[in-house]
Amino acid sequence: MGKSIIEKIWDRHIVNEEENKPDLLYIDLQYIHEVTSPQAFEGLRLKGRKVRRPDRTFATMDHNVPTVNRYFIEDDIARKQLEALDQNCKEFGIRLADLDSPEQGIVHVIGPELGLTQPGMTIVCGDSHTSTHGAFGSIAFGIGTSEVEHVLATQSLWQTKPKTLKLEVNGKLGHGVMAKDVILYVISKFGVDFGTGYIIEYCGEVFREMSMEERMTVCNMSIEGGARAGLVAPDETTFSYLKGRKYVPKGEEFEQCVQDWKLLSSDEDAVYDQEIILDGSLISPMVSWGTNPGMASGVDGKVPTFAEDIIDSKELNRALEYMGLEEGMPITEIPVQHVFIGSCTNSRIEDLRQAAEMIEGQEVQKGVRAMVVPGSQSVKRQAEDEGLDEIFKSAGFEWRESGCSMCLSMNPDAVPSGEHCASTSNRNFEGRQGAGARTHLVSPAMAAAAAIYGKFVDIRNLKKSEQVH
Amino acid sequence: MEPITIYKGRAAALDRKNVDTDQIIPKQFLKRIERSGFGEFLFYNWRFDENGKERPDFELNQPHNQNTSILIAGENFGCGSSREHAPWSLKDYGFDIVIAPSFADIFKSNCMKNGMVPMALTQAEVKYLMERVSSLDYELTIDLPNQTLKDDQGFETSFEIHPYWKEMLVKGWDEISITLQYDKEITAYESQKKVISSI
Numbered sequence: 001m002g003k004s005i006i007e008k009i010w011d012r013h014i015v016n017e018e019e020n021k022p023d024l025l026y027i028d029l030q031y032i033h034e035v036t037s038p039q040a041f042e043g044l045r046l047k048g049r050k051v052r053r054p055d056r057t058f059a060t061m062d063h064n065v066p067t068v069n070r071y072f073i074e075d076d077i078a079r080k081q082l083e084a085l086d087q088n089c090k091e092f093g094i095r096l097a098d099l100d101s102p103e104q105g106i107v108h109v110i111g112p113e114l115g116l117t118q119p120g121m122t123i124v125c126g127d128s129h130t131s132t133h134g135a136f137g138s139i140a141f142g143i144g145t146s147e148v149e150h151v152l153a154t155q156s157l158w159q160t161k162p163k164t165l166k167l168e169v170n171g172k173l174g175h176g177v178m179a180k181d182v183i184l185y186v187i188s189k190f191g192v193d194f195g196t197g198y199i200i201e202y203c204g205e206v207f208r209e210m211s212m213e214e215r216m217t218v219c220n221m222s223i224e225g226g227a228r229a230g231l232v233a234p235d236e237t238t239f240s241y242l243k244g245r246k247y248v249p250k251g252e253e254f255e256q257c258v259q260d261w262k263l264l265s266s267d268e269d270a271v272y273d274q275e276i277i278l279d280g281s282l283i284s285p286m287v288s289w290g291t292n293p294g295m296a297s298g299v300d301g302k303v304p305t306f307a308e309d310i311i312d313s314k315e316l317n318r319a320l321e322y323m324g325l326e327e328g329m330p331i332t333e334i335p336v337q338h339v340f341i342g343s344c345t346n347s348r349i350e351d352l353r354q355a356a357e358m359i360e361g362q363e364v365q366k367g368v369r370a371m372v373v374p375g376s377q378s379v380k381r382q383a384e385d386e387g388l389d390e391i392f393k394s395a396g397f398e399w400r401e402s403g404c405s406m407c408l409s410m411n412p413d414a415v416p417s418g419e420h421c422a423s424t425s426n427r428n429f430e431g432r433q434g435a436g437a438r439t440h441l442v443s444p445a446m447a448a449a450a451a452i453y454g455k456f457v458d459i460r461n462l463k464k465s466e467q468v469h
Numbered sequence: 470m471e472p473i474t475i476y477k478g479r480a481a482a483l484d485r486k487n488v489d490t491d492q493i494i495p496k497q498f499l500k501r502i503e504r505s506g507f508g509e510f511l512f513y514n515w516r517f518d519e520n521g522k523e524r525p526d527f528e529l530n531q532p533h534n535q536n537t538s539i540l541i542a543g544e545n546f547g548c549g550s551s552r553e554h555a556p557w558s559l560k561d562y563g564f565d566i567v568i569a570p571s572f573a574d575i576f577k578s579n580c581m582k583n584g585m586v587p588m589a590l591t592q593a594e595v596k597y598l599m600e601r602v603s604s605l606d607y608e609l610t611i612d613l614p615n616q617t618l619k620d621d622q623g624f625e626t627s628f629e630i631h632p633y634w635k636e637m638l639v640k641g642w643d644e645i646s647i648t649l650q651y652d653k654e655i656t657a658y659e660s661q662k663k664v665i666s667s668i
């Protein structure tokens with residue numbers, strides 16, 4: 001019986017296999033950020049333990065950093081957390097992309113950018129969107145702080161082998177339909193827990209055709225479907241993205257790596273615990289209307305009704321009440337007062353290009369506050385080189401420094417209570433973007449269009465959409 | 470970690486599905502660098518209104534749910550972020566056991582690292598318990614070594630837990646010290662590993 005890529009990577013990393021025990025899995029790389037690491041370092045100190053492989057650990061500051069006046073952190077506790085990370089990295093000898101670093105940015109944006117994330121690796125981070133790195137054909141998953149401490153001390157984790165799920169999307173995506181729409185469509189169809197206990201392998205034409213950045217958007221949201229990890233087998237797209245990046249081997253060594261990476265694909269007779277096959281041509285640009293990422297419809301659709309009985313009526317009632325929406329309301333009638341383009345899901349250069357293309361020469365609707373927060377300093381520099389910042393600013397968007405920003409509003413960026421935000425982030429949970437804030441998850445192009453119109457519009461009906469994708 | 474073997478307690482019902490970690494502990498409370506003191510912020514936006522006043526209709530604010538140490542909730546409990554602050558806040562508030570039809574993966578493992586038992590029961594069992602817990606003299610008994618849960622009215626069921634985690638919880642072990650005993654194996658693995666280049 002053949003093996004899937006998931007099993008191949010897993011098997012390569014087993015340090016110890018025993019009956020009645022999970023596998024002891026070697027971890028190739030751990031990313032660290034300020035919010036979920038201080039207690040882990042404190043734990044090491046209390047027990048007099050050291051970091052086993054500082055060379056396989058990389059830290060950045062992202063969640064708490066202000067995206068304007070970044071050196072002026074008003075919040076004392078937030079500043080303390082950033083200082084703690086700085087001290088911990090110094091004490092334990094860990095590389096840190098701090099606020100001064102030209103490499104600083106959201107952990108899931110900079111890891112791939114720097115070439116730290118590579119095919120075949122096991123990667124962890126105290127952050128559930130670590131699944132992003134699966135785009136490179138690695139097993140990458142989020143862990144809690146106790147596990148962060150465990151990996152710091154031992155470079156390994158006890159893990160039971162997850163089940164495998166093959167998610168195949170065939171066909172061609174329509175104009176104006178992006179990676180974000182694909183994953184929102186999948187979650188809206190199968191729910192926020194269909195992936196619990198599984199690692200997903202994304203296969204099929206649609207994912208093969210995607211760029212690395214698009215694959216990252218998809219893998220990023222695996223966790224919103226309940227899967228700790230999701231991956232795409234590496235191919236030429238992966239190798240050419242990696243070539244020449246800072247931490248990727250060079251020359252002869254790179255060629256050797258590629259040879260090895262090519263072995264990372266599922267055998268034809270691989271057996272999965274579950275398989276799902278979908279037709280990509282049926283997907284519309286998506287908009288979430290409720291309080292979890294599964295509560296989403298096509299922009300040409302409506303908010304569900306109680307009579308349709310798609311969603312448990314108690315849940316639907318709570319969601320509609322929180323979101324201030326009526327059952328059966330067309331998605332295009334939902335007003336938008338805020339637009340946030342950013343987060344580890346959609347803040348990379350291609351995302352910003354798509355958004356800029358959508359709004360070029362137009363103006364943000366009166367009463368709408370729109371902002372773009374690049375995922376990293378390097379994305380920001382590149383966008384500025386291409387003049388994208390000017391397109392945004394002249395349309396009336398705010399242009400910010402890199403960080404998590406309004407994705408979770410642990411920083412000063414927040415949406416006021418009761419107002420609607422078209423957001424390219426990944427979670428529309430109650431209060432995620434501020435107490436009472438009403439988040440609608442969309443693609444960068446859909447968010448940009450919402451800024452211009454002050455409501456959701458079907459970008460397929462706009463002339464500009466010919467150019468997008 | 471405190472070992473857990475036989476556990477008795479009263480339970481509170483939170484009849485909601487997909488309770489995410491952003492609700493369990495909202496992000497504004499994630500900035501502390503300690504592990505303790507998160508209990509007062511548990512379900513903050515559900516427990517308190519904008520002025521910090523208790524919302525009387527929220528489940529945990531109701532009188533019969535005071536002094537409970539077992540939380541019973543709907544399916545997919547703990548979905549969303551990996552923040553361990555979620556189990557820290559539940560534990561600090563007083564919950565040692567969480568019962569639900571299903572749990573999000575990361576949350577489940579975070580619980581067990583903190584001496585808490587995430588217990589998955591069937592929908593019907595969860596419903597049965599939810600219907601009874603409001604009575605003040607209704608107590609549940611959990612026998613972790615034997616993996617059973619019972620009440621004092623004749624209800625008894627078993628639950629699953631991986632033997633490795635059961636042992637950790639029953640003995641209250643520190644996982645890292647166990648793993649450090651595998652130092653030789655880890656070193657051997659590192660020395661033969663060819664695939665992953667320097668990073």
Ligand code: SF4
Nearest residue numbers: 129343344404407408
């Ligand atoms: S951008 Fe949002 S989801 Fe991504 S790491 Fe930051 S806070 Fe988490």
